[in-house]
Amino acid sequence: EKTGGFPYYKGKITQKYDLYLNNLIKKHVSKKAPPKKPKVKRSTVRRPIAKDPVDKKEPTIKNLTPLNLEAKIYAKLTGKNPIYGGRITKAFKNWKLKINKEFQQKVGGKPYYKGALTQKYKIYLSSL
Incomplete structure (x- = not known):
């Protein structure tokens, strides 16, 4: 699925799938690397910002x-x-x-x- 084609054709492994498997073996996975965050649309993540009741009051007057x-x-x-x-x-x-x-x-x-x-x-x- 990730290669964009079929893994097998007429009972044999395709070249794209073979390269994909070789690349998986070559990749070094470190345990210290943080997991990648899934890409999510911002519109689903945003929430309305709650305003503090202090904002509604008038600003303090010092001068x-x-x-x-x-x-x-x-x-x-x-x-x-x-x-x-x-x-x-x-x-x-x-x-x-x-x-x-x-x-x-x-x-x-x-x-x-x-x-x-x-x-x-x-x-x-x-x-x-």
Whole structure:
């Protein structure tokens, strides 16, 4: 089967089969060599990757440069910490959204530009 033909023809061994048998004898099989892995399609091996619940949480904030002003004002007004355990609290998030909406209604500008506080928004926050 491996030679691609019949091993015997009219009662005699074929040349291909004879060469195949000779090659089997010549091959040195070492006991130290690891067995070859069977070739399996990747689609049968793949499994869905389980995501850690840590990935769903927001990243920890070590450097609070854009939030410093907001965090300070929130702490002064409410007396609560805006960050607990390295993460932003829900109350602080809700407060930020509320203040952003008020700012947009009163002033008409956007509070952030490319992730940084705008000058008008800084003035508005400092006036609170």
